[in-house]
Amino acid sequence: MILTINGKEHEVDVDPSTPLLWVIREQCGLTGTKFGCGIGQCGACTVIMEGNAIRSCLTPLHTSIDKEITTIEGIASGTKMHALQKAWIEEQVPQCGYCQSGQLMSALALLTDNPAPNDDDIDNAMSGNICRCGTYSRIRKGIKKAAIELASTPTLKTENHG
Amino acid sequence: MGKWTRRAFITTGVLTGGALVLGVAIRPGNRAGKVAPMISDKGETVMNIWLKIAPDNTITVIVPHAEMGQGTHTTLPMMLADEMDADWKLVHMMEAPGNKEYANYALAKGFILGEKDFPSFLIDTVDGAFLTVTKQMGLQMTGGSSSVRFTGMLAMRIAGAGAKAVLLQAAADKWGVPLEELEAKNSSILHSATNRSEPFINFAQQAVTLSQPAKPKLKRPEEFTIMGTSRQRFDVPQKVDGSANFGIDVTVPNMRYATIKAAPVFGTKLKSIDDGVVANMPGVRKIVKLEDAVAVIADSYWIAKNALDQVKIVFEENGNESIDQNDIYDQYIRDMNTSLSAGKDEKDLALGDVESAFKNPGQTVEAEYRVPYLAHATLEPMNCTAHVTSDSCTLWVGCQNPLGFAMSVAELLDLEIEQVQVNNQYLGGGFGRRFVDDVALQAVRIAKEVDYPVKLIWSREEDIRHDFYREANISRFKASLDNKGKIIAWDNQFLFKHDPEEAPHIPYDVANQSIHYSVSETHVPWGYWRSVDSSMHAFFTESFIDELAHHANVDPFEFRKSQLSNAPRFLDVLEMVAEKANWNTPLPKNWGRGISLHQCFGTIVAQVVEIEMLDEKLKVHRVVCVADPGFAFHPDGFEAQMESGIIYGLTAALYGEITIKQGSVEQSNFHDYQMVRMNESPKIETHIINSGAYPGGAGEPSTPGIAPALTNAIFDATGLRIRELPIKNHSLSLKNEIIG
Numbered sequence: 001m002i003l004t005i006n007g008k009e010h011e012v013d014v015d016p017s018t019p020l021l022w023v024i025r026e027q028c029g030l031t032g033t034k035f036g037c038g039i040g041q042c043g044a045c046t047v048i049m050e051g052n053a054i055r056s057c058l059t060p061l062h063t064s065i066d067k068e069i070t071t072i073e074g075i076a077s078g079t080k081m082h083a084l085q086k087a088w089i090e091e092q093v094p095q096c097g098y099c100q101s102g103q104l105m106s107a108l109a110l111l112t113d114n115p116a117p118n119d120d121d122i123d124n125a126m127s128g129n130i131c132r133c134g135t136y137s138r139i140r141k142g143i144k145k146a147a148i149e150l151a152s153t154p155t156l157k158t159e160n161h162g
Numbered sequence: 163m164g165k166w167t168r169r170a171f172i173t174t175g176v177l178t179g180g181a182l183v184l185g186v187a188i189r190p191g192n193r194a195g196k197v198a199p200m201i202s203d204k205g206e207t208v209m210n211i212w213l214k215i216a217p218d219n220t221i222t223v224i225v226p227h228a229e230m231g232q233g234t235h236t237t238l239p240m241m242l243a244d245e246m247d248a249d250w251k252l253v254h255m256m257e258a259p260g261n262k263e264y265a266n267y268a269l270a271k272g273f274i275l276g277e278k279d280f281p282s283f284l285i286d287t288v289d290g291a292f293l294t295v296t297k298q299m300g301l302q303m304t305g306g307s308s309s310v311r312f313t314g315m316l317a318m319r320i321a322g323a324g325a326k327a328v329l330l331q332a333a334a335d336k337w338g339v340p341l342e343e344l345e346a347k348n349s350s351i352l353h354s355a356t357n358r359s360e361p362f363i364n365f366a367q368q369a370v371t372l373s374q375p376a377k378p379k380l381k382r383p384e385e386f387t388i389m390g391t392s393r394q395r396f397d398v399p400q401k402v403d404g405s406a407n408f409g410i411d412v413t414v415p416n417m418r419y420a421t422i423k424a425a426p427v428f429g430t431k432l433k434s435i436d437d438g439v440v441a442n443m444p445g446v447r448k449i450v451k452l453e454d455a456v457a458v459i460a461d462s463y464w465i466a467k468n469a470l471d472q473v474k475i476v477f478e479e480n481g482n483e484s485i486d487q488n489d490i491y492d493q494y495i496r497d498m499n500t501s502l503s504a505g506k507d508e509k510d511l512a513l514g515d516v517e518s519a520f521k522n523p524g525q526t527v528e529a530e531y532r533v534p535y536l537a538h539a540t541l542e543p544m545n546c547t548a549h550v551t552s553d554s555c556t557l558w559v560g561c562q563n564p565l566g567f568a569m570s571v572a573e574l575l576d577l578e579i580e581q582v583q584v585n586n587q588y589l590g591g592g593f594g595r596r597f598v599d600d601v602a603l604q605a606v607r608i609a610k611e612v613d614y615p616v617k618l619i620w621s622r623e624e625d626i627r628h629d630f631y632r633e634a635n636i637s638r639f640k641a642s643l644d645n646k647g648k649i650i651a652w653d654n655q656f657l658f659k660h661d662p663e664e665a666p667h668i669p670y671d672v673a674n675q676s677i678h679y680s681v682s683e684t685h686v687p688w689g690y691w692r693s694v695d696s697s698m699h700a701f702f703t704e705s706f707i708d709e710l711a712h713h714a715n716v717d718p719f720e721f722r723k724s725q726l727s728n729a730p731r732f733l734d735v736l737e738m739v740a741e742k743a744n745w746n747t748p749l750p751k752n753w754g755r756g757i758s759l760h761q762c763f764g765t766i767v768a769q770v771v772e773i774e775m776l777d778e779k780l781k782v783h784r785v786v787c788v789a790d791p792g793f794a795f796h797p798d799g800f801e802a803q804m805e806s807g808i809i810y811g812l813t814a815a816l817y818g819e820i821t822i823k824q825g826s827v828e829q830s831n832f833h834d835y836q837m838v839r840m841n842e843s844p845k846i847e848t849h850i851i852n853s854g855a856y857p858g859g860a861g862e863p864s865t866p867g868i869a870p871a872l873t874n875a876i877f878d879a880t881g882l883r884i885r886e887l888p889i890k891n892h893s894l895s896l897k898n899e900i901i902g
Contacts, residue, residue: 014462022464026419031411032404034590035463036541037622041832044541072404085402092394092798095231095806097401098408098541098590123841130832132541132591133231134809136843138802 001065005030006074016062021045023061024071032072032101036130043129046102047071053109055128072101075108083153084108087145095133103129107143116147194370197224197263201256207366209328210374211263212321213242219349219361221248226258226313227304228562229397230589230596231806232861233799234309236395241314241795244388245322245381247346248362255396260564260584303563305597305690310795311764311857323378331372332365383793383854390852392798397588409560409587410545410619417547417615418447419463420608421470424455424628425477427825428685432456436474443469450608457608463619482685482825487634490822491532494636494657494682501680502655510659511667514674519651524642527713531639531702532886535820536632536691537827539835542590543625546605549615550575555582555606556615560589562596570599571606593810594690598630626835627827630689631820633658637666637702647714649725650674656702657682658695662763665695665866668703669729669761670722686822692810693762693862700760700866701815701873701887708756708874709883718874719745719757731853732759735768735790742849743770743786752776753783754879758871764858765791769808771844771871775879778895782812782844782872787864789848792855800860801848807864808846813838815869819888836890 003010003023010028024033024047033056036044040055047056048070075082081089084107094100103126110117110125117125122140131139198208201224208214214222223239239255242248258264326346333351334341337358345352352359383390400406425431435456437449445465450457456475460466501507520526547558555571564584572579589596605618620628637656644650652675654666659679666677691697711721719740726733736759740746749755752775759768772784787804794800817836821828829835873884876894884892 015464018462018464022462025411026462029413030404031407031413034408034541035410035543035619037832039622039831039833042541042837076403081403088402089394089398092392092398092802094398094401095233095802096541096589096591097231097397097406100401101404104402126840128839130541130837130839132539132593132810132837134806134812134838134843135802136809136838136840137805137846139840 001061003028003061003064003069004067005069005071012061014061016060018061019057020047020059020061020064020069021056023064024056024069030071030073034098034101036099036102041130042099043102043106044099046105046129048105048109051109051112053106070105070108072104075104082108083146083149084111084142087142087149091138091142091145093135093138093142095135099129099131099133100135103131103139107139107146110143111147111150115151117143197261200259200261200263207363207370209325209366209370210321212317213246213325215363215366217363219363220252220254221246221349221362222254222256223318224256224258224264226264226317227309228257228560228564228586228589228592228596230304230560230562230592232309232803233395233796234304235397236393237310237796237799238314238318239396240388240391240393241310242318242322244386245319245378246326247348247387248322249349250388250393252349257586260568260586262565262579265565303566303597304592305562305594308763308859311859314795315857319380320376320378323380324374324376325369327378328369328372328374329362329365332368333360336365336368383852389795390793390797392796395799406588408542408590409547409558410542410590410617412547412558412585412587412617414547414549414558414615417617418459418461418612419466420450420457420459420605420616420618421463421466421621422452422455422457422604422608422618422624423470423475424624426627426827427477427480427482428687429482430454430477430480433476433478435476439472440469448612449473450611452604452607455604457604457618459608459612459616467621485685485825486823487821490634490684490686491636493684494634497680497682498636498638498655498657507655507678507680508659509676509678511675511677513672513676516651516653516674516676519674520640520642520653522642522644522650524644524650525713526640526642527710528638528640529706529709529885531637531705533635533698533701534818534887535634535686535822536697536814536818537626537629537820537829537835538591538593538595538689538691539626539629539832539837540589540591540593540595543622544595544601544620545618546602547615547617548602548605548609550606550609551613553577553581556585557583557602557605558585558587559602559605560587560592560596561599561602562589562592562594563599566597567599567602570603574603574606575610593692594694595629597690600628600630622832623830626820626830629820630687632691632694632697633686633688635698637698639702639706641706641710643710643714647716647721647724649710652676654703655679656699658688660688660690661694662696664761665699666703668707669732669759670707670725671727672725685825692807693865696760696762696862696866697811697814700758700762701869704758704760704867704870705873705883705885708870708877712877722757722759731766731790731855732761734851734853735759735766735788738849738851739768739770739786739788742788742847743772745770750774752879754875754877756871756874756876756878758867758874760867762859762863762866764856765789765860765863766858767804767863767867769864769867769871771868771875773872773875773879775894778893780816780876780889780894782842784845785847785868785871787846787848788851789863790851790853790855791858791860791863793852793857794850794860795857797850800850803860804848804864805846807862808868809838809843811865811868812844812872815872815887816842816889819891
């Protein structure tokens with residue numbers, strides 16, 4: 001089976017019912033996507049599939065074939081960080097950092113759908129992602145900051161992700 | 163690692179009274195030579211065990227603490243670099259190897275001696291004594307909100323200033339100019355009279371041959387250029403692009419994956435297994451039976467997990483199978499009553515004459531509070547990768563005490579500590595859970611059975627059910643108020659005592675106090691949980707103080723304020739929180755406001771919480787937090803820790819509850835061990851008071867006060883006094899409906 005992640009093809013030979021999360025981490029070696037709960041409760045495993053934020057711990061491999069998948073490793077354009085990543089650094093969002101890949105992927109899906117989210121929009125899009133270090137207020141600031149940057153540089157909006 | 167408290171430390175026998183200085187006379191000497199092979203590459207000069215200089219004049223600071231989001235990998239280098247007058251752009255950090263030379267003697271010294279001053283000729287001896295003891299105890303821990311206040315204050319700043327002193331001396335010797343005419347700036351030595359300037363590295367070789375002062379002159383706060391500023395953390399860029407390596411991300415050649423199921427009832431042993439279905443399953447490598455658990459090693463985590471789910475496992479019974487949560491509370495009550503009536507309670511604090519004070523005329527108020535067991539639920543599930551050979555063991559793990567882990571593993575495998583290597587990784591949350599070496603020892607026992615490395619990953623269910631829990635507890639109060647609303651007597655009985663020692667103590671002027679406790683052992687394992695005993699006692703004492711204010715018919719802020727005549731720092735913090743939260747302005751209908759004041763690991767924190775009751779649903783709108791840590795070395799990082807601690811404590815206050823049923827933990831994952839999420843996360847404002855007191859901690863002090871501030875706010879809005887956490891178990895309704 002061929003799995004396409006961040007535009008790169010990976011040949012994988014595992015049981016097709018294996019959750020995408022474990023294939024991404026163990027077969028493809030992309031460990032930025034995290035295991036947190038295994039039941040879709042925490043959002044640490046969030047990746048973007050065909051433009052939607054999905055929980056890769058509940059998504060079987062066989063439904064992921066021939067789909068465009070983006071992980072945290074694929075959101076920058078080469079060495080140029082995504083506006084969300086820059087905002088995350090400026091606001092010093094991460095603490096332990098374990099949930100942040102998932103947070104960033106959910107935030108990316110949000111800004112793709114809604115370039116100027118208000119607080120309720122952010123609550124709705126981000127409440128599936130647990131942060132045990134409680135960085136929520138900084139995540140909120142980071143999303144708003146990135147939204148402003150993306151609005152002022154429209155080309156960034158389309159070039160960075162699937 | 164065994165249970166480590168200040169008391170346990172003192173009773174090791176080495177550090178008792180005068181024997182501390184006189185009885186142990188091992189000087190630590192200059193250990194730079196010993197550690198050099200571990201930490202340096204060719205061409206680098208190891209100035210002392212905490213820093214090295216490279217040929218390009220960059221400085222690397224060696225940090226003996228784990229990074230779990232608290233920022234220690236940045237704040238400690240800032241403290242060293244500032245004292246050294248280093249150019250921050252040229253400073254890097256490296257986590258110290260899990261090695262005896264990096265045992266946290268500074269931390270132990272801080273815990274035992276605080277800021278006690280010693281004459282410089284004794285410093286080496288005192289440090290040597292502590293190094294000896296901490297080496298023996300395998301202490302290289304990150305916890306107790308201690309990195310800045312002990313390692314930073316007692317090691318980093320001194321190492322930076324000491325290195326600067328010898329660099330200046332080496333420059334004076336080389337240039338033949340008086341030492342007083344030289345200054346260090348931006349990683350260079352300057353001599354303005356002759357307009358000379360050379361980088362530190364040019365003097366490093368000569369400087370290391372000089373003896374570094376044990377008590378170098380340290381900067382005054384007004385001289386700080388790096389300390390007290392908010393530098394960007396070194397670890398953040400790796401945490402936004404997926405490249406940060408946590409324990410669970412480690413990949414080593416030929417590695418296989420394992421997962422495990424331990425006896426659900428704590429303390430029971432494995433009886434038998436039937437693995438017939440899975441033994442020949444593709445990808446399954448080995449089924450390993452441990453004394454109290456079964457593990458499957460496979461080609462992937464998913465195969466291991468599926469196989470393990472199909473193994474039929476029978477555990478022995480040990481009598482604990484019949485224990486439910488209510489049995490534990492019943493036992494607690496029985497033991498507390500028995501201990502009290504037999505006069506067997508341990509005295510924690512005795513002031514004045516409580517018995518007589520209760521006989522004086524006054525209003526007596528009594529209340530009993532309860533808190534449940536709590537799990538840590540770090541977002542990164544427990545894991546450890548181990549490779550065991552006949553004469554070595556290598557671990558890759560994110561932990562809060564790498565040296566302690568290495569010592570436990572050496573003991574288990576009967577190896578010398580030098581044969582065990584612990585490669586510490588980023589921690590996906592610590593909160594006290596990653597002090598405990600249980601998972602590392604499991605990984606070693608499993609990897610011992612095979613000749614390749616094994617990465618053991620726990621399921622979330624295993625993580626919730628096999629934690630080391632913040633204990634469930636009961637606290638009983640009886641107090642007497644005189645007719646002016648002053649507290650004249652305070653009696654408090656509770657169970658268990660760990661750290662910090664002052665957790666149950668109140669800052670208020672109460673002349674007659676009796677605080678006492680007993681122990682009621684259960685089969686549920688105990689562990690350090692963010693803020694440890696303060697996580698309970700702030701809720702107990704600050705709720706009860708609020709009840710007393712209500713009985714005295716005095717505003718809860720004014721009530722506290724009027725009884726702080728002996729605690730000026732507490733008073734400043736309290737007054738500032740009231741001012742910042744506009745305590746005296748009226749709130750909209752159905753809103754409530756609550757306040758709390760508590761000291762934890764040297765930092766005093768006051769919080770005001772504003773809530774709204776929306777059709778019996780609680781909405782936490784805003785938390786105003788004022789903290790006096792003495793000095794915030796990294797203000798933004800300190801604020802981040804206040805925010806973090808508040809959300810952690812809020813989760814516990816609203817939802818946190820581990821219950822025991824038939825001897826094992828009932829909860830299993832985030833659906834039944836619920837977390838505060840973005841939509842429930844309040845606005846948090848933090849204000850810092852740099853009072854100049856000896857520095858307090860950052861990682862833990864804001865966790866304790868959120869629960870009482872919140873339940874006091876609920877009382878304000880509804881008239882309902884919550885005496886048992888979590889709040890989710892109470893049906894909340896509005897004031898007029900409750901009080902009528």
